[in-house]
Amino acid sequence: MSNRQRQSEEKVNGKGAGSGERFVYQDDEMLEKSFDWGQFKRLAVYMKPYSKQIIPIVIVMMIVGAITKLSIPLIISTTIDSSLHVGGDAKFLFGMVALMLAVYIIQWLSNKYRIKYTSVIGQRVIYDLRHDLFRHIQRLSFEFFDKRPAGSVLVRVTNYVNSLQDLFTNGVVNMMIDCVQLVGIVIILLTINFKLGAAIIITVPLMFIVSSQLRKRVRRSWQTVNIKQSRLNAHLNECIQGIRVTQAYTQEKENIRFFEQMNEDNKQAWNRASKLNQSFGPIIEITGAIGYFILFWYGASLIQSGEITVGLLVAFASYIGNFWEPINRMVQMYSQLLVAMASAERIFEFMDEQPTVGEKENAAELPPIRGQVSFENIVFEYEKGRTALNHINVDVQPGQSIALVGHTGSGKSTIINLLCRFYDPTEGSVRIDGKDIRDVKLQSLRSQIGIVLQDTFIFSGTIRDNIRFGRLDATDEEVEAAAKAVHAHDFIVKLPFGYDTEVQERGNALSMGQRQLISFARALLADPAILILDEATASIDTETELRIQEALKTLLKGRTSFMVAHRLSTIRGADKIIVLDHGRIMETGDHDELMKHQGIYYGLIQAQYKFLQDAI
Numbered sequence: 001m002s003n004r005q006r007q008s009e010e011k012v013n014g015k016g017a018g019s020g021e022r023f024v025y026q027d028d029e030m031l032e033k034s035f036d037w038g039q040f041k042r043l044a045v046y047m048k049p050y051s052k053q054i055i056p057i058v059i060v061m062m063i064v065g066a067i068t069k070l071s072i073p074l075i076i077s078t079t080i081d082s083s084l085h086v087g088g089d090a091k092f093l094f095g096m097v098a099l100m101l102a103v104y105i106i107q108w109l110s111n112k113y114r115i116k117y118t119s120v121i122g123q124r125v126i127y128d129l130r131h132d133l134f135r136h137i138q139r140l141s142f143e144f145f146d147k148r149p150a151g152s153v154l155v156r157v158t159n160y161v162n163s164l165q166d167l168f169t170n171g172v173v174n175m176m177i178d179c180v181q182l183v184g185i186v187i188i189l190l191t192i193n194f195k196l197g198a199a200i201i202i203t204v205p206l207m208f209i210v211s212s213q214l215r216k217r218v219r220r221s222w223q224t225v226n227i228k229q230s231r232l233n234a235h236l237n238e239c240i241q242g243i244r245v246t247q248a249y250t251q252e253k254e255n256i257r258f259f260e261q262m263n264e265d266n267k268q269a270w271n272r273a274s275k276l277n278q279s280f281g282p283i284i285e286i287t288g289a290i291g292y293f294i295l296f297w298y299g300a301s302l303i304q305s306g307e308i309t310v311g312l313l314v315a316f317a318s319y320i321g322n323f324w325e326p327i328n329r330m331v332q333m334y335s336q337l338l339v340a341m342a343s344a345e346r347i348f349e350f351m352d353e354q355p356t357v358g359e360k361e362n363a364a365e366l367p368p369i370r371g372q373v374s375f376e377n378i379v380f381e382y383e384k385g386r387t388a389l390n391h392i393n394v395d396v397q398p399g400q401s402i403a404l405v406g407h408t409g410s411g412k413s414t415i416i417n418l419l420c421r422f423y424d425p426t427e428g429s430v431r432i433d434g435k436d437i438r439d440v441k442l443q444s445l446r447s448q449i450g451i452v453l454q455d456t457f458i459f460s461g462t463i464r465d466n467i468r469f470g471r472l473d474a475t476d477e478e479v480e481a482a483a484k485a486v487h488a489h490d491f492i493v494k495l496p497f498g499y500d501t502e503v504q505e506r507g508n509a510l511s512m513g514q515r516q517l518i519s520f521a522r523a524l525l526a527d528p529a530i531l532i533l534d535e536a537t538a539s540i541d542t543e544t545e546l547r548i549q550e551a552l553k554t555l556l557k558g559r560t561s562f563m564v565a566h567r568l569s570t571i572r573g574a575d576k577i578i579v580l581d582h583g584r585i586m587e588t589g590d591h592d593e594l595m596k597h598q599g600i601y602y603g604l605i606q607a608q609y610k611f612l613q614d615a616i
C-alpha cells in the first residue's frame with residue numbers, strides 16, 4: 001500500500017493494529033442525518049422511465065390490494081350481524097361467502113402482479129444505476145483513483161448499489177401500501193364508531209414516543225453494519241490482489257487473524273443491529289395489547305348500550321390486527337430507508353466527481369498526428385507543494401525517438417502521464433503538432449498514442465482478444481502478423497490452444513516477459529502515431545530483447561517515440577536522451593554527446609557497466 005493511500009486512511013482506533021500495523025478503509029464515515037429528501041429525489045429520477053407504463057399498473061394493483069384487504073373485515077362484520085343468528089338469511093350468507101371468495105381472489109391477483117411489476121422496476125432501476133455509476137467511474141481521471149483504494153471503489157458499485165435493491169424492489173411500494181392501508185383503517189375506524197376508533201388510535205403517538213429513541217439507535221447500528229461490511233469487502237479485495245506477496249512473506253496467519261477480527265466485528269455489529277431491531281416487536285406488541293384492552297373494555301360497554309353490534313366489534317378487532325402490522329413494518333423499513341439513503345449519498349458522491357482532466361465543450365478532434373511534440377515550461381505537482389516536474393522544456397520532431405533516463409522518482413513516468421493527458425500540467429502546456437492537448441478531444445488524442453508499460457495489464461479472455469484490444473476491428477491475420485513482428489508468435493503457438501488460449505485476469509498464467517510481448521503486439525496493432533514504452537523491456541531476457549530491438553526498429557519507424565528505460569543498453573540508439581533529476585532536465589543529447597559530456601548520463605552508464613563487470 002502506498003504512502004498516499006495510507007495518508008487517506010487512518011488507523012482504526014488501535015483495533016486490529018496489534019503487532020503488525022494494519023490499515024482499514026476509513027473513507028465511509030457514519031452519516032448522522034435524518035431522512036434525506038434530496039437523495040430520494042435523485043433516486044426517484046431513475047424511476048421516471050417507468051412512470052408512464054409500469055408504475056401506474058403498480059399503483060392500481062396497490063390500491064386494489066388495499067381496498068380488498070380493508071373490505072374483508074367489513075364483509076365479515078356484515079355477515080355476522082345479518083346472518084349469524086337464529087333464523088339468519090341463508091341466501092344472504094351464501095352471497096356474502098361468495099363475495100368474500102371473490103375479494104380474496106382479486107386480492108391475490110393484485111398482489112401477484114404488483115410484486116411482479118415492482119421487481120421488474122427494481123431490477124431495471126438497479127441495472128441503470130449500476131450502469132451509470134460504472135460509466136462515470138470509467139471516465140474519472142487518474143487523480144481520483146490515486147486517492148482511493150480500488151476496494152473502496154468496488155464496494156460502491158457492488159454493496160451500496162445492492163443495498164438499494166431491496167428499497168426499489170419492495171421497500172418503497174410496501175411503504176406506500178402500508179401508508180394507504182393505515183390511512184384507510186383510521187378512516188374506517190373513525191367512521192364506524194368515532195369514539196371507539198379515537199380511543200384506540202390514541203395509543204399510536206404513545207408508541208412513537210417510546211420507539212423514537214430506539215429508532216435512532218437502530219438506524220446507527222445498521223449504518224455501522226453497512227460500513228463494516230464495506231471495509232471487509234475492501235480489505236478482501238486487497239488481500240486477493242496481494243496474495244502473492246502475502247504468501248511470499250508467509251503472512252497468511254497474520255492476514256487470517258486480521259480478517260477474522262474484521263469478520264468478527266462485522267458479525268457483532270450485525271447481531272447488535274438485529275437485536276435492537278427485534279426490540280421494536282415488544283413495543284408494538286404492548287401497544288397492540290393496550291389497543292385490544294381498550295377495544296374489549298370500551299367496546300363491550302358500547303355493545304351493552306346498543307351503540308355498536310357484535311359484528312362491528314369483530315371488525316374493529318380485525319382492523320386493529322391489520323393496524324399494527326403496517327406500523328411495525330414501516331418502523332423497520334424506515335431505518336433501512338435511512339441506510340439506503342446513506343448508500344445513495346455515497347453513490348451520488350462518486351457520480352458528482354468530475355474528471356479533473358476534463359474535455360472542453362468546444363474541444364476539436366485532433367487530426368492525424370504528424371508527431372511533433374513540445375513540452376513548454378511544464379511545472380507539475382501531483383499534490384500541492386510537491387513538485388514532480390520543474391520547468392520542463394522539450395521539443396521533439398516527428399519520427400524522433402526520445403529516451404528518458406534518470407534515477408528512480410526523477411519524473412520520467414510523469415512526463416509520459418502528461419503526454420497522454422492522464423493529468424494536466426500545473427503550469428505550462430503540452431503541444432502535439434502545435435495544438436495544446438487540453439483543447440482536443442481525449443479520445444482523438446489517446447487513440448493515436450500507443451503505450452506499453454512494464455506492468456502490462458492482461459484482461460481475462462483469449463490471447464487473441466488481448467492483442468485485439470489495440471484495435472477491435474483487426475482481422476485474425478492482422479493480430480497474428482503483429483504477434484510475429486514482435487516475436488510473440490512462437491510462444492503463443494506453443495500454448496495449449498494457441499491464440500485461443502484463455503488467460504485469466506492480469507495474465508497470471510503468463511510470464512512477465514510474455515505479457516510484455518503481448519502488449520507490444522497490442523501496441524503495434526493499434527498503429528499509433530506516438531509510441532510510449534515505459535520500462536517496457538525490463539522483464540524480457542537479453543536474448544529476446546535483442547530480437548525485440550530488431551522488431552522495435554520496425555515498430556518505431558516513422559513514429560515519434562518515448563522510451564523510459566533503466567537498462568541503458570536499450571536506449572543507446574535514441575535520437576535524443578533526456579536526463580532527469582528531481583523533476584528537472586539536467587542533460588540532453590544523443591548517446592555520444594552525453595558520453596563526451598561526462599555528466600550524469602556518463603555516471604549512470606559507468607555504474608551499469610561496473611555492475612555488469614562485477615557480475616561476470
Ligand SMILES: Nc1ncnc2c1ncn2[C@@H]1O[C@H](COP(=O)(O)OP(=O)(O)OP(=O)(O)O)[C@@H](O)[C@H]1O
Pocket residue numbers: 004146382383388406407408409410411412413414415
Ligand atoms: N500518483 C501520484 N501521486 C503523488 N505523487 C506521485 C504519483 N506518482 C508519482 N508521484 C511522485 O512524483 C515523483 C516522480 O515520479 P515518477 O513516477 O514520474 O518517477 P520515475 O522517474 O518514473 O520513477 P521510476 O523510475 O521509479 O519509475 C516521485 O517523487 C513520486 O513519488
